[in-house]
Amino acid sequence: MLIRNASIVAGGRLLRDQNIAIDGPRISGVGPGIADESGDGEVIEGRGKLAISGLVNAHTHLAMTLFRGYADDMELMPWLSEKIWPLEAKLTAEDIRWGVKLGCLEMIRSGITCYNDMYYFMDEAARATKEMGLRAVLSGVLFDMRPDLIEDAEPFIRRWKNDDLIVPAVGPHAVYTCSEETLSRALDLAEKHDVMIHIHLSETRSEVESFAKNRGKSPVEYLDSLGFLSDRVVAAHCVWLSPQDVSIIADRGVNVAHCSISNHKLASGIAPLDRLARAGARICLGTDGASSNNSLNLFQEMKTTAIAQKCAHSRPDLFAAGEVWRMATENAYTAFRLDMGLRAGAIADLSLIDLKKPWFCPLADDNIVSHLVYSAQGGVETTIVGGRVLMRGGVIPGEEEILERAQEQFNDLLAR
Numbered sequence: 001m002l003i004r005n006a007s008i009v010a011g012g013r014l015l016r017d018q019n020i021a022i023d024g025p026r027i028s029g030v031g032p033g034i035a036d037e038s039g040d041g042e043v044i045e046g047r048g049k050l051a052i053s054g055l056v057n058a059h060t061h062l063a064m065t066l067f068r069g070y071a072d073d074m075e076l077m078p079w080l081s082e083k084i085w086p087l088e089a090k091l092t093a094e095d096i097r098w099g100v101k102l103g104c105l106e107m108i109r110s111g112i113t114c115y116n117d118m119y120y121f122m123d124e125a126a127r128a129t130k131e132m133g134l135r136a137v138l139s140g141v142l143f144d145m146r147p148d149l150i151e152d153a154e155p156f157i158r159r160w161k162n163d164d165l166i167v168p169a170v171g172p173h174a175v176y177t178c179s180e181e182t183l184s185r186a187l188d189l190a191e192k193h194d195v196m197i198h199i200h201l202s203e204t205r206s207e208v209e210s211f212a213k214n215r216g217k218s219p220v221e222y223l224d225s226l227g228f229l230s231d232r233v234v235a236a237h238c239v240w241l242s243p244q245d246v247s248i249i250a251d252r253g254v255n256v257a258h259c260s261i262s263n264h265k266l267a268s269g270i271a272p273l274d275r276l277a278r279a280g281a282r283i284c285l286g287t288d289g290a291s292s293n294n295s296l297n298l299f300q301e302m303k304t305t306a307i308a309q310k311c312a313h314s315r316p317d318l319f320a321a322g323e324v325w326r327m328a329t330e331n332a333y334t335a336f337r338l339d340m341g342l343r344a345g346a347i348a349d350l351s352l353i354d355l356k357k358p359w360f361c362p363l364a365d366d367n368i369v370s371h372l373v374y375s376a377q378g379g380v381e382t383t384i385v386g387g388r389v390l391m392r393g394g395v396i397p398g399e400e401e402i403l404e405r406a407q408e409q410f411n412d413l414l415a416r
């Protein structure tokens with residue numbers, strides 16, 4: 001396959017008239033005049049389009065698209081205990097199938113090619129994701145109150161560990177819902193199978209303060225005392241951190257999944273991203289679920305991340321566009337061990353964005369990253385994962401049926 005005459009971003013600058021040759025699941029060449037070596041004869045016209053390497057959603061609960069708009073305007077714990085968990089108790093595999101497909105539609109349309117998820121019925125989520133063609137790191141959520149879920153964690157890893165798109169992981173929900181035994185079991189599993197650990201961490205002030213009151217240490221210090229923290233961990237939120245917590249996170253190489261919009265919508269707080277960045281922590285971006293955002297759009301996350309941090313610190317120079325762009329791309333590629341980027345040999349996970357949109361005008365060689373972070377509002381029109389075209393010219397096969405079925409599942413779930 002050959003994408004011809006596209007523009008790309010290199011060193012923060014716009015590079016025009018580039019060909020991208022794709023051979024099977026990988027990129028075979030990028031540059032002016034590069035020829036198609038695959039022999040499949042497929043050509044995608046890239047003139048007037050920007051090719052970007054795929055964005056990575058570092059934290060979500062994809063099937064929560066069915067809960068979009070279901071319980072707005074609440075803070076975390078009452079939201080979970082009074083509204084979300086009672087309805088999740090009624091979830092079926094079919095709900096997960098169509099909720100995940102709906103979420104995949106939205107992510108394909110916003111240039112996300114890989115997502116990191118922690119939820120229920122994850123075999124169904126994996127099958128639905130593969131049908132949609134996206135890449136995913138998936139973990140079944142672990143709670144003390146659900147010993148059945150804990151029992152299935154290892155079998156799940158064994159079922160999916162050699163898949164070409166699905167990477168299994170372990171998902172202990174949080175320190176306030178998982179005992180030390182559960183956390184230690186999750187860690188042992190992750191180390192035994194060399195998979196990642198996905199956890200919610202220090203999201204709200206009350207969570208951290210009550211934990212410290214009961215345990216005499218912060219959630220971060222507690223996890224560190226268990227030997228839990230390393231670059232195998234993706235920690236969502238990391239909002240309420242002491243200076244010591246920040247040092248531990250950075251020193252252990254923990255991957256932070258910063259969820260700016262979810263933190264704002266639940267009024268959880270504004271994460272100390274500047275302190276984390278200055279300490280050398282790796283920061284990625286996540287949308288969280290569509291019930292606490294309520295979109296699955298990393299362009300919105302990037303803009304919100306940048307402007308929220310600038311305003312919180314009265315420092316407009318903080319988190320320039322290029323730094324935030326790397327949170328949704330390169331930082332996540334490192335965190336999730338993804339061989340991604342617009343270069344020969346990388347996996348062919350990329351999107352084309354139509355530059356003939358008002359929000360990309362005026363275009364200069366040095367303002368494209370600014371437009372992507374501060375003004376882009378859509379225009380992703382082609383998305384490719386592993387060399388498979390998932391959306392072309394704005395068309396995703398089967399989209400109408402997915403929208404109908406997701407609506408039916410939502411109606412059925414609420415009626416249960």
Ligand SMILES: C[C@H]1O[C@@H](n2cnc3c(O)ncnc32)[C@H](O)[C@@H]1O
Pocket residue numbers: 061076080084085088118119120141173174200203262288289292
């Ligand atoms: C996977 C479980 O986690 C729940 N969940 C969704 N969003 C959040 C959040 O921001 N913090 C903690 N837990 C969350 C989800 O409803 C599942 O029960």
Ligand SMILES: [Zn+2]
Pocket residue numbers: 059060061200236288289
């Ligand atoms: Zn979450």
